[in-house]
Amino acid sequence: MMLHEGYWTGLGSSIAGVMFMWAIARQYFPSQLDFYLSNSTSKLVRLVYPYLEITFFEYVGERLKRSEAYAAIEAYLADSCSARAARLKAEPDRGGTDVALSMDDFEEVVDDFRGAKLWWCSNKIVSRRTSFSFYPAPEDRHSYRLVFHRRHRDLVVGAYLRHVVEEGKAIEVRKRQRKLYTNVANMDWYERHRNAWSHVPFEHPATFDTLAMDAAKKQEIVEDLISFSQSKDYYKRIGKAWKRGYLLYGPPGTGKSTMIAAMANLLDYDVYDLELTAVKNNTVLRQLLIETASKSIIVIEDIDCSVDLSGKRKTADEEKREDAEEEKKKIAAGRGDKEESKVTLSGLLNFIDGIWSSCGGEKLIVFTTNHVEKLDPALVRRGRMDKHVELSYCSFEGFKVLAKNYLGIVEHPLFGEISGLLEEKNISPADVAENLMLKYGTGDGEKIEACLENLIKALKECKSKTEKEAETATVEEDEEAKE
């Protein structure tokens, strides 16, 4: 049948009319139409495509925290499936001494689980920065997509994903190179806005065995730490965040920093060494806290001289206003970050036990100080700093630990004299350790004797305990008089 010219003209104008109406409708109801379209399309696709997909993004929420599920999947795929991948990417591992292989972007691997076949794809959405900006560009968005047949839905959502996450976490723990993090790093402004912390491998060799202190006290601390690390359910039951505060105080060179390293080695935790003077304000402090992982120790050394924490507690509104003004000033002046810290006592208290402090769980917060009496009572009250540990001058018991560590001896004729002197004199374990370094004499026996003689000489030069106490009392009286 021949269609005459008028028919085509009529059809053309009808299509044009529908398109015109469509364009108008899109302008006034764009989201409803898109929804209708995508809904109909996906219904159609579902009819012919029997597979389901689940996407796991690297960052969830407002990019505050890396997803634990993503990290576990990454570890699982790297360990169990990467052998089957054709394209791998290599990154330095274990402080650069090893290479860690993982699936490259846009690579696909197949996994089997109880007879079901599953496909994992690694995806990346590349961020585009359209114009020059002072602000850091949004990072690329990484994700893993899991594809499986609709009939395996229950198996995958239940048992398989649980298996992947549990297995992945176990692999993470097994392969973990512990890290020492710092917030004072040689990073430029741009880099610092991306990562609040920079890190190096944690390799401190200190252990509780090599720590010179009262044996019963040492045992109590070790038990306390182990019981903390095994108390996830307990903390949940009593409704408390899974964290514990330690206050280590005592004169210089008595082993406070060494004890932190021993704690990290005992529990296999990372260490975040927080330099408060480098933290601009309470907002940055909170951000640093959010970016700490679980199984870690957050350390603030010499808390008494970190920043001025004597001020009154401020309300949250006051703090926010001050922070915002501060930020504005900085942007206007185009200055860097080298400014005095505006961290306040209330900011720090919030850091220790505010709502955000429960992020991640399994954390120790450790403060060290040489002057416990100078600290605000609110900062160190029980509940915030749950355990107060005094590290003091070297006792004979402590000396014996050091003699075993440094000289490999448990007995010596000079021990009697040393024991008497240690009862009378104040000497730090650091000074004792310095004298026990094998640097004098030739043969082993001669070297050991020279060390012990040296220690005796140093002890005789030290002030006696009573002299030292009188001196401290005079200084305190002078300070009080001045005030």
Ligand SMILES: Nc1ncnc2c1ncn2[C@@H]1O[C@H](COP(=O)(O)OP(=O)(O)OP(=O)(O)O)[C@@H](O)[C@H]1O
């Ligand atoms: N109790 C101790 N047991 C074993 N070694 C110790 C002890 N105390 C100090 N030392 C030795 O002395 C050195 C200094 O100790 P450390 O840095 O832990 O002291 P500190 O209490 O943190 O001092 P400061 O208050 O000055 O920071 C350490 O490298 C360690 O070798």
Ligand SMILES: [Mg+2]
């Ligand atoms: Mg120290």
